[in-house]
Amino acid sequence: MNFTSEEVLVKECIAGNRAYQEMLYRKFSRRMLGVCYRYARNKEEAEDCLQDAFVRVFKNLQQYKATGSLEGWVKRIVINTILENMRKKSMMYKVVDMEEAFDETGHDDLLDNINIQDLVKLIQALAPGYRAVFNLFAIEGYTHREIAKQLGITEGTSKSQYACARKILRRKLKEQSEEISIRT
Amino acid sequence: MQKLKPSFDEYEVEPSPEVWGKIVTRLDSTSEKTTGWLYYGIGAVLLTGFILFFTLFYDVEVTVKPKQKVMDGSPASNSGNELVKQDKQSEKKLSDPVSVHPGISGSIDKVQENNSTQKKQDRMLKADVITPQKRGASIRTAGDLHASLATNKKETNARKEETWSDSITLIERPFIEKIRLRTPLLFVEEPAFELAGNGEKQPPVILKKASVSRWEASFILASEYNYRVVNFVSGTAANENEKNYFNNEKGIYSLAWSAFLLYSFSPHFSAEVGISHYTAGQERSESEVTLTNINAVNASANTYSVNTSVGSVSGDAQQFNSSYYVNADSSLFNPSGAPGFAFPQPASATKRFTFRQEFSFLDIPVLVQYRFSEHVITPYLGLGFSFGFMTSQKTFINEKQVRYESGNLHTFLFSSETKAGIQYLLNNHFSIDIQANLRYGLNAVNKSSETKWIPYAWGAGGGVSYRF
Numbered sequence: 001m002n003f004t005s006e007e008v009l010v011k012e013c014i015a016g017n018r019a020y021q022e023m024l025y026r027k028f029s030r031r032m033l034g035v036c037y038r039y040a041r042n043k044e045e046a047e048d049c050l051q052d053a054f055v056r057v058f059k060n061l062q063q064y065k066a067t068g069s070l071e072g073w074v075k076r077i078v079i080n081t082i083l084e085n086m087r088k089k090s091m092m093y094k095v096v097d098m099e100e101a102f103d104e105t106g107h108d109d110l111l112d113n114i115n116i117q118d119l120v121k122l123i124q125a126l127a128p129g130y131r132a133v134f135n136l137f138a139i140e141g142y143t144h145r146e147i148a149k150q151l152g153i154t155e156g157t158s159k160s161q162y163a164c165a166r167k168i169l170r171r172k173l174k175e176q177s178e179e180i181s182i183r184t
Numbered sequence: 185m186q187k188l189k190p191s192f193d194e195y196e197v198e199p200s201p202e203v204w205g206k207i208v209t210r211l212d213s214t215s216e217k218t219t220g221w222l223y224y225g226i227g228a229v230l231l232t233g234f235i236l237f238f239t240l241f242y243d244v245e246v247t248v249k250p251k252q253k254v255m256d257g258s259p260a261s262n263s264g265n266e267l268v269k270q271d272k273q274s275e276k277k278l279s280d281p282v283s284v285h286p287g288i289s290g291s292i293d294k295v296q297e298n299n300s301t302q303k304k305q306d307r308m309l310k311a312d313v314i315t316p317q318k319r320g321a322s323i324r325t326a327g328d329l330h331a332s333l334a335t336n337k338k339e340t341n342a343r344k345e346e347t348w349s350d351s352i353t354l355i356e357r358p359f360i361e362k363i364r365l366r367t368p369l370l371f372v373e374e375p376a377f378e379l380a381g382n383g384e385k386q387p388p389v390i391l392k393k394a395s396v397s398r399w400e401a402s403f404i405l406a407s408e409y410n411y412r413v414v415n416f417v418s419g420t421a422a423n424e425n426e427k428n429y430f431n432n433e434k435g436i437y438s439l440a441w442s443a444f445l446l447y448s449f450s451p452h453f454s455a456e457v458g459i460s461h462y463t464a465g466q467e468r469s470e471s472e473v474t475l476t477n478i479n480a481v482n483a484s485a486n487t488y489s490v491n492t493s494v495g496s497v498s499g500d501a502q503q504f505n506s507s508y509y510v511n512a513d514s515s516l517f518n519p520s521g522a523p524g525f526a527f528p529q530p531a532s533a534t535k536r537f538t539f540r541q542e543f544s545f546l547d548i549p550v551l552v553q554y555r556f557s558e559h560v561i562t563p564y565l566g567l568g569f570s571f572g573f574m575t576s577q578k579t580f581i582n583e584k585q586v587r588y589e590s591g592n593l594h595t596f597l598f599s600s601e602t603k604a605g606i607q608y609l610l611n612n613h614f615s616i617d618i619q620a621n622l623r624y625g626l627n628a629v630n631k632s633s634e635t636k637w638i639p640y641a642w643g644a645g646g647g648v649s650y651r652f
Contacts, residue, residue: 018208025204030196037197047203055210065537065582116195139192 006070014062021058028071029054032078038123038135039082053081079140083150086128122172130165137162236561236606397652398448402617404441406645410464411435414493415628415636432470433493436540438463440643446553454553456566461575464597464629464639465542468492494541494637495592495630497579503586540580543593543629543639545572549601562607570623572597597639598626607649615649 009027012020032053036046057077064073123131132151136142137158142150144158151158411434442460449455476498477487489498551568574595579586605619621643628636 021211022204025207029199029203031194033197033199034192034195038192038195043197043200046197047199050199051203051206051210054207058207058211067582116192120195 010061010064013058025054028074035075035078036082038120039131041124049082049085053078056081086132122169126165130161133158133161134165399652400446400649402444402647402649404617404645404647406440406643408438408440408462408641408643409435410438410639410641412466413638432468433466436465436467452555456553457550460547460549463542463544467538467540469538471539490539493635499586537582542578543574544576545597546575547572551601560609564605566603568601570599570601572599592631593629594631597629599623600626613651617649618646620644
């Protein structure tokens, strides 16, 4: 029988081989933490989410069908875990006033350049509901219909939350670029 | 904003070193937790079984004393221990439906007419005797009075006078009352009293019998694990690779239903016949797909097959592709190059996909049932055979059904059936059943000369019964 290394990896992980499980974790953990980081408020929260997600990955790996990429499957578990954790903490879809939508605690740092890390920080500073919709639509590539189904909201709510999130981010990016130009 | 995706796909954050350790701890604790619950579960089942066993299979004898009044001068054999013996002997008799003696009660009536004193005393005794029986108790009391009634009328009258007018002495003596803690329903055979005089024992009088019908209908739903045994007859038996090939297979879970009509011949034995539906089958996680027929013009018309222990399943490329990828345009089973050059190359390849075969049977089970007791909670065992007729066969690849039918299968399946369960009586007619069952095929489903694919199933379920 010819197996690719990924097939062996999955098979051994299902068998409970700890060394292979660690191998799988090392392979995907950084990228998956990057995903968690965008949905979380800070790194601790993101790492908690990562833990939950990988425990779930190892418990459900036998359900993985080799029809798609393993990374894609793991990422789907990670995102589902994030959304579930948010729901548990009742962090979703609170009606947030436009002015209050931006959490002031996380964006004090004035940045010299807007790079991806800075953008992540700005996303992190969004209110949880906006953050989830923004991540799912703009980054994961979900449609509003899919987001609505995933989050149990209407398509219209998803669209409006995304519009608000985008507006806030634009405003903040503009503010940051203005500050940068003043400094220079 | 829409162009964020590519850059974020590569976005990585290094996790803290302790994260993996925490994951390992949680994985370990999860498995320990599961094991712990498993042990608790086994313990609980054993404990419940232990309690049920002693509750259901052991009658409790309660000694009630010394309120019952019996006649002095009763036979010496009516001591306390003897009474217990008699009690047990008469209980044996109770199960014998022939033990009805109406003549005895008739002679008692005549005596009562002739003697008012006796009437009085008899009423007293009857009250003493019958009252507890209304609670469902079988009772032994002194038989001296009634012994005199068992011979001819004259002797009886003489004795009666002697007994009742001269030497009646009521004394208190302990007696044994065997209390049935559970409620007999179907075969109620309660003795009014036992006549035993002059050392001669008489059979008990049976008050009533069979308070409800002997017919009962039931409906059971069960979750079953269905799998098979493969017996190697020839050829393949020597081929170890082929044996290993079967290692990827496992059983399937399915829902089965059955409806029974039961007739009770005695408190313990019944016969039942019914109709049931179940699904036998198997599933495999890994299969070797073999190109069996190349179509040089139309690649999608190539035929592929998967060998399973129940036989070869074949289909065209389009069927396999559409099931495997939910897309007929995939490249898994289609030629990767020019038409006529089939994929996989070489002519076979091992692929990972779930491959499930289901064989549904409509079944007529015929069983003999043994009931341990006739109580509120009644454990039972059933043993018999069933005659199954295959109503459909289905093949699924990755949960999607493939159009496939094999002509190489037997449509009749003869099986042995065993079941064990508990019936809980809700009232005189309705009861709840919980049972476990085992079915084992006695002939093969496939027609192969090399292997015999014999299905078996075990399951657990519950349902309701109605006693007419």
